[in-house]
Amino acid sequence: MWFCSAMDSLQSRSSRTPPRQSSQRSVRSRFLARSAFRIALLSVFVGALGVPDRADAAPRAYYVTDLGTLGGTDSRGWGLNAGGQVAGYAATTDDATVDAFLWTPTSPNATTGTIKDLGTLGGTYAWGVGINGNGQVAGVSATTGDAAEHATLWSPTTPGGTNGTLYDLGTLGGTYSQANGVNASGQVAGYSDMPGDVDSHAFMWKPTTPGGAAGAMYDLGSLGGPFTIAWDINNSGQVAGSSDTTEITYESSHAFLWQPTTPNGTGGTINDLGTLGGSSSDGNGINNAGQVTGSSRTTDDVAVHAFRWTPSIPGSTSGTMQDIGTLGGLNSYGYAVSAAGNVVGMSEVDAQVSNNTHAFLYASDTGMVDLNTLVDSFSGWELLDAYDINDAGQIAGQGLINGEYHAYLLTPLIAGDVNHDGIVDVSDIQTVAANWLTTGPTGDANSDGLVDISDIQTIAAHWLESSGAGNSTVPEPSSLVLSAAIVFSLVGAARLRRQRYRESDTTSLKAG
Secondary structure, X not given: OHHHHHHHHHHHHHOOOOOOOOOHHHHHHHHHHHHHHHHHHHHHHHHHHOOXXXXXXXXXXXXXXXXXXXEEEEEEEEEEOOOOOEEEEEEEHHHOOEEEEEEEEOOOOOOOEEEEEOOOEEEEEEEEEEEOOOOOEEEEEEEHHHOOEEEXXXXXXXXXXXXXXXXXXXXXXXXXXXXXXXXOOOOEEEEEEOOOOOOEEEEEEEEOOOOOOOEEEEEOOOOOOOEEEEEEEOOOOOEEEEEEOOOOOOOOEEEEEEEEOOOOOOOEEXXXXXXXXXXXXXXXXXXXXXXXXXXXXXXXXXXXEEEEEEEOOOOOOOEEEEEOOOEEEEEEEEEEEOOOOOEEEEEEEOOOOOOOOEEEEEEOOOEEEEHHHHOOOOOOEEEEXXXXXXXXXXXXXXXXXXXXXXXXXXXXXXXXXXXXXXEOOHHHHHHHHHOOOOOOOOOOOOOOOOOOHHHHHXXXXXXXXXXXXXXXXXXXXXXXXXXXXXXXXXXXXXHHXXXXXXXXXXHHHHHO
């Protein structure tokens, strides 16, 4: 069989006696390694002929990217766009203050990137909250002398770029305002003090031209109380937030959906989304279908649970609020909802698990899942909250790493993509070969604690899958192509081992 002949040739080339005076022990070690290596390669070839069914593959997991800080010890990832850019805030050198940041991946939805300080309106601090697909960032900044805090919009010079300008969106007449969400056309949702700084109302700021920096701020009103806050806005201009329903603040707050009279219009109505049976609720995130997530007190106010409100038809103002539960603790909070209706947020957990809240992902078919169970258990991370999710399945939030609170980005991993480049191909086999029989985590495609044949089989089961690719459209590799790829990859590993043997023997000769 040509494969066995090739392996004989490969093994004879890769196991020739190293330069003089090899010890009997090293010869025996090389013989055992050579035998195991040949058996492993043959097993891979046999396994490639019968590629394991995808139903047996490891479940989807996430790669964690530490977004870092601006020189200090703390950061939070708050907004996430379709391309994987993240907006938030981070501590500066010596934790002197916090500034808004924009983290941009090296390529769309990549796991590596750079963090940039977006500056301030002349004051000493700022933070970013929401981000749209063009990379515009909504947030808040202290003004000169820290005299006030104003809603801001940072606009890149070119869409998705890292150079841009921070603009002051002003207020509704008071001292303080904050921008929280921004949609595709550059409309911004947030809240502002009213004249006299007693009441605060949700606002929608609309640019004069889509994506522009000049525009006007519109008061969205309230559900009857003095305080309203808008947290998110979708591409048709629907706004999600919360509003007091009476003069008694907070305890009477209800989640709301503001509906423009015409798509992206400046006039509309504010609609009460109700509660889960308790006295109050808050709306935090909205998707383009008009689904809203947030949190609500349950019956008799015994707990606060995350909810997903779904309109009876997309974009309407009537619908149903669903309790999506917790991770075993008393309370949970929903912050963002994806186009697929998946919710991210944070939940208290059983005290035996942690005293901290944990980030969660909720989907209709899986229920609420602790995101800490979907990342490498040896990563060192404890994911505390999840604030945003994009349609690629990436999630941004804050977690604990090495005793510090850092912004993170989770990127869904394709089983077999051990080098995290977004496609399962020869380079992943090379990564496995370079880490053969180690305990990983590099090269350990199935996360079983050993880089071996089963990892090659996992790669084979997901051959040529890439980010966003569906299993049904991905061709399985022919046994010939896969075997050739494995051979060429492992030849490289054999050469590396041969080089190490030579270096070892040269060192022994010099020592002798």
